[in-house]
Amino acid sequence: MTAPQGPLDQVRNEIMRVMGPEIEARFEQLTPIIARALNRNVPLEEVRIPPPAATVPAKTAAARTALQAAIALPLSAALGFVADTIGGPDFDLLDGGDWKTLGYGAGVAGIMAVLAFGQRKIGR
Incomplete structure (x- = not known):
């Protein structure tokens, strides 16, 4: 019987x-390097340890973030419109003020994609 x-x-x-699996692969990569260094005193x-290989290119990560934002933006807009419609009688589908928030959300989604791309490039 095992303990919970x-x-x-x-x-x-x-x-x-x-x-x-990634930890095991890194351990197998570093073990011979460290053993050779110790054998040479x-x-x-002073041991030069190679950086781990990046698994996702920056362009792919940025595209994935943009896709996520493109999916999240219409969902949040639809939920926001539903909440406004249910929450109060002042909601107007043709009012520009209600669409400004959607524009701000689109801007934030674009900034997220650019920052994800930059972060992956700088992090290498």
């Missing part, structure tokens, strides 16, 4: 399920 798992055990198990501070 607490929330931290469940989180640890999920992290190891997702990240375990090189201090570990």
